[in-house]
Structures are given as structure tokens and as C-alpha cells.
Amino acid sequence: MQNLEQMITAAFITEDRWKLYLSGLGVTLEVAFFAGIIGLILGTVLALMKLSVRQNGKPGVLSMISTIYVDIIRGTPSVLQLLIMWFIVMKSSNNGVLVASISFGLNSAAYVSEIVRGGILAVDKGQTEAGRSLGLTSAMTMRYIILPQALKNIIPPLGNEFITLLKETAIVGYVSLNDLTRAANLVQSRTYEAFMPLIGAAIIYFVVIKILTILLGRLERRLRKSDNR
Amino acid sequence: MITVNHIVKDFKNVDGTINHVLCDVSTEVDAGEKIVIVGPSGSGKSTFLRCLNLLERPTGGQIIFDGVDITAPKTDINLIRRRMGMVFQNFNLFNNLTIMKNLTLAPTKLGIMTEEEAKEKALGLLKRVGLVDKSDVYPASLSGGQKQRIAIVRSLCMNPEVMLFDEPTSALDPEMVGEVLDVMRQLAEEGMTMVVVTHEMGFAREVGTRVLFMADGIIMEENTPQEFFAAPKTQRLQDFLSKVL
Ligand SMILES: Nc1ncnc2c1ncn2[C@@H]1O[C@H](COP(=O)(O)OP(=O)(O)O)[C@@H](O)[C@H]1O
Numbered sequence: 500m501q502n503l504e505q506m507i508t509a510a511f512i513t514e515d516r517w518k519l520y521l522s523g524l525g526v527t528l529e530v531a532f533f534a535g536i537i538g539l540i541l542g543t544v545l546a547l548m549k550l551s552v553r554q555n556g557k558p559g560v561l562s563m564i565s566t567i568y569v570d571i572i573r574g575t576p577s578v579l580q581l582l583i584m585w586f587i588v589m590k591s592s593n594n595g596v597l598v599a600s601i602s603f604g605l606n607s608a609a610y611v612s613e614i615v616r617g618g619i620l621a622v623d624k625g626q627t628e629a630g631r632s633l634g635l636t637s638a639m640t641m642r643y644i645i646l647p648q649a650l651k652n653i654i655p656p657l658g659n660e661f662i663t664l665l666k667e668t669a670i671v672g673y674v675s676l677n678d679l680t681r682a683a684n685l686v687q688s689r690t691y692e693a694f695m696p697l698i699g700a701a702i703i704y705f706v707v708i709k710i711l712t713i714l715l716g717r718l719e720r721r722l723r724k725s726d727n728r
Numbered sequence: 729m730i731t732v733n734h735i736v737k738d739f740k741n742v743d744g745t746i747n748h749v750l751c752d753v754s755t756e757v758d759a760g761e762k763i764v765i766v767g768p769s770g771s772g773k774s775t776f777l778r779c780l781n782l783l784e785r786p787t788g789g790q791i792i793f794d795g796v797d798i799t800a801p802k803t804d805i806n807l808i809r810r811r812m813g814m815v816f817q818n819f820n821l822f823n824n825l826t827i828m829k830n831l832t833l834a835p836t837k838l839g840i841m842t843e844e845e846a847k848e849k850a851l852g853l854l855k856r857v858g859l860v861d862k863s864d865v866y867p868a869s870l871s872g873g874q875k876q877r878i879a880i881v882r883s884l885c886m887n888p889e890v891m892l893f894d895e896p897t898s899a900l901d902p903e904m905v906g907e908v909l910d911v912m913r914q915l916a917e918e919g920m921t922m923v924v925v926t927h928e929m930g931f932a933r934e935v936g937t938r939v940l941f942m943a944d945g946i947i948m949e950e951n952t953p954q955e956f957f958a959a960p961k962t963q964r965l966q967d968f969l970s971k972v973l
């Protein structure tokens with residue numbers, strides 16, 4: 500059994516291996532960031548589609564498309580979605596970050612849409628009625644009255660979804676991306692020693708997520724304060 | 729001004745059965761009239777009022793506003809709603825906006841007034857209800873009575889031709905009812921056409937030009953306030969009045 504110092508040296512110092520983890524973290528954050536943006540935009544659109552009704556109050560075709568989309572995404576493993584994107588849909592692209600960002604973005608959008616929809620539905624119906632009774636269109640009512648109020652309900656679970664997304668990107672090694680998890684794998688295969696690289700990577704994920712959680716908590720407190728202004 | 733022709737409104741219950749909330753309601757609202765609607769809870773008063781500006785779409789029948797059939801699918805209801813104010817039991821002020829923004833949002837976003845015109849109009853109306861000093865606060869910091877006065881002002885900022893009130897004082901503490909009724913009285917004196925659902929029989933008697941009694945989804949009886957209260961014809965109205973007076 501090697502001693503601890505040797506293990507650490509082999510896992511992080513030799514051949515500047517710490518750089519592998521660092522660039523891996525960079526890839527992880529990059530994919531999570533772009534996927535988060537795609538998820539937020541597409542998720543909001545999906546939520547609005549799902550909430551759209553025809554004049555007779557029944558859900559229309561947009562709403563059905565949104566429902567089916569969310570169903571499919573939630574009903575299939577994200578690893579498979581990633582592989583399908585990489586080997587089939589975007590076969591001609593060898594930009595792994597792009598493919599992974601899109602794949603995770605499309606995946607996250609389904610969950611974001613449920614969050615956004617819930618946040619919108621939690622706003623008192625009277626707010627919509629007051630807006631519409633003044634002659635505002637439903638789009639104006641949504642934009643100026645409902646969405647600003649829904650944001651307060653949406654931001655906390657949205658933060659949690661982003662954290663989940665960040666962790667889920669640990670499977671991008673499947674499409675040859677050297678993210679943080681893959682970096683640990685690579686080091687392990689060089690040193691024939693699993694403990695240090697894997698625990699090291701886990702600690703890095705943990706620290707990043709802890710920082711995000713703290714920031715999110717602050718934001719939530721700020722939002723809650725503005726309730727009783 | 730408003731003609732209601734045989735409107736029917738059904739709601740589907742969760743168990744699939746049909747709830748006939750309005751069963752063939754017809755009436756007419758002339759310019760300058762102050763119509764007061766009373767009746768037991770669940771009789772369809774709110775539903776009737778909300779049909780007038782199509783917050784609820786009637787299942788059948790017609791509503792003609794200023795010569796236009798607003799229930800026709802091709803009618804742009806947003807244009808009609810600009811001309812009809814509505815005041816809700818729960819005020820429904822926009823929680824995310826200051827009082828001033830509450831008042832100017834619709835006129836400015838709909839391109840009816842410039843920002844300055846809307847502000848001037850809002851300030852003038854705020855002065856009349858004695859709430860100018862509240863223009864920069866958020867609704868959460870107001871009392872119920874203040875909220876409702878602001879809600880009335882918000883509708884008035886659109887220069888409506890008719891005002892619909894759905895139990896405007898029912899959510900208020902007793903000591904705040906008067907301040908809201910005073911504003912409504914003032915509005916009535918200025919000649920506003922009003923349709924008011926209320927349990928305030930004093931207001932009905934004093935301000936109403938016609939009182940409707942709704943029960944079981946129909947207008948069971950209607951009359952001038954004097955006759956309505958002095959000589960109720962149906963047994964249902966007699967029972968109702970004996971309970972509320
Ligand atoms: N959106 C709705 N969906 C289903 N049923 C409704 C809805 N709105 C009202 N109702 C029903 O219609 C009936 C009349 O309600 P309402 O018009 O609010 O009566 P009122 O205002 O006279 O108390 C009630 O039985 C109520 O449950």
C-alpha cells in the first residue's frame with residue numbers, strides 16, 4: 500500500500516495532472532452553462548405552449564406538442580438521448596461540447612418547462628382577470644403582470660434544476676468529451692489507482708455545487724424580502 | 729347600452745355532470761343606469777357579471793354592447809373591455825407594480841395615452857379618492873379599503889363607459905366599507921353607468937335605479953328600489969329580504 504503523499508502526487512502532481520482536472524471542470528461548466536441557457540429558453544417556450552388555450556378554453560395543438568415533448572424526454576434515459584444526438588441526429592458534427600450542450604439543453608428544457616408552468620399557475624388567477632378586464636392582451640398580461648410574479652416561484656427550483664444538470668453532465672465521456680469525471684478516469688487508467696482521482700473529482704463537484712447552493716440561497720432570501728416591501 | 733339576450737352558462741363539473749349556472753337570462757342596461765344585483769350566494773351573480781365582459785364566455789345567447797354582438801367569435805373583445813371597467817371582490821391589484829404603475833400600465837401599453845397623460849390622469853383620480861401619497865408604494869402595504877379605492881381608480885383611468893362591480897365591499901373589514909361605497913356613490917352621481925353585485929342593501933336602495941334579484945340562475949324579480957324592498961312579489965325574494973334586512 501502506497502503512502503498518502505505518493506498517492507496524491509501521482510493523482511494530481513505528476514505530469515501536471517491537476518491541469519486535466521481543471522480543463523475537465525472547464526468542459527463540465529461549459530456544457531452545463533450552455534445547456535442551462537438552452538433549457539431555460541426552450542423550457543419557457545414549452546411552458547407557454549402548454550398553457551396556451553384555444554378560445555373555447557380547451558388546450559390546442561401547441562399544448563399537445565409540449566406535453567408529448569416533455570413526456571418523451573422524461574421517459575428516456577439522458578445517456579441515450581446524448582448518444583442518439585451524437586451518433587444519429589448530429590452525426591456530422593464532431594464538436595462534442597456543442598452536441599452535449601444541445602442534448603442536455605433539450606433534456607433540461609422538459610424539466611424547466613414544468614417548473615415555469617408551475618410558477619405561472621401559482622400566480623393568483625385574479626391577476627390575469629384584472630389585466631384582461633382592462634383590455635390588455637393575454638401576451639401583455641403574461642409579460643407585465645404574470646411572469647414577473649412567477650419569477651419568484653420559479654427561481655429557487657430552477658437553481659436546483661441547474662445543479663442537477665451540472666451533475667448529469669458527468670456522462671459526457673460517452674461522446675469523448677474530457678469533462679471532470681472523464682479526467683479522473685484518465686488519471687486512474689494511468690496510475691492504476693482509483694481512490695485519489697475519483698474522490699478528488701467528487702470533492703471538486705461538491706465544492707462547486709456548494710458554492711452554487713450558497714449563492715442560490717442568498718438570491719432566494721433577497722426575493723423573499725421583496726415580498727413585504 | 730348593453731342588451732343581454734337569453735344567455736345561458738353551463739359549467740362542467742369534475743365528475744362530468746353539467747352545472748346550469750345561468751338559465752336564460754335577459755335584461756338591458758341603459759346608459760346612466762345603476763343596476764344593483766342581489767341574491768343568495770351561488771345564484772350566478774358573479775357569473776352573470778363576468779359574462780358581460782366575457783371573462784366567462786356564455787354557453788348560449790347574445791350580449792350586445794353599443795350595437796356590437798360581443799359574443800360573436802370575430803369581435804375583438806380586448807377593444808370592448810377597454811370600455812368596460814371591472815372591480816373585483818379581492819381587488820386584484822398588480823402585486824409586482826407600484827400603485828402609479830398599476831394605474832398607468834393599461835392606458836400606456838395599449839397606446840391610449842402617453843406616459844405623461846396617464847400619470848396626470850392617475851394623479852387627478854388619486855387626489856379624488858385621497859390616496860395621492862400612495863402613488864409610489866406597492867399594493868401589499870395598503871389596507872383593504874385603500875386597495876379597493878385604487879382598484880376603482882385603475883378602471884377609471886381607462887375612461888370606461890360602464891363599470892361592473894362584483895361584491896366590491898365583501899372582502900373588507902366593516903370599518904372600511906364606507907370609504908369604498910362613498911367613492912361608488914360619487915361615481916354614480918357623476919352619471920357613470922354601473923352594474924353592481926352587492927349585499928349592501930342600503931347602497932341598493934339609495935343609489936340603484938333598478939334592483940335585480942337573482943336566484944337559481946335566473947333573474948327572478950326586478951324592480952325599482954322602492955318597490956323591490958317595499959313590495960317583493962315572489963316568496964323567494966321575501967325570504968331573502970327577511971334574512972338580509
Ligand atoms: N369557473 C367555474 N367552474 C365551475 N363552476 C363554476 C365556476 N364559476 C362558478 N361556478 C359555479 O357556478 C355557480 C354560481 O357561482 P357564482 O356566479 O359565483 O355565484 P354568486 O356570485 O351568485 O355567488 C356556483 O355553483 C359555482 O360553483
Ligand SMILES: [Mg+2]
Nearest residue numbers: 773774775895
Ligand atoms: Mg359571487
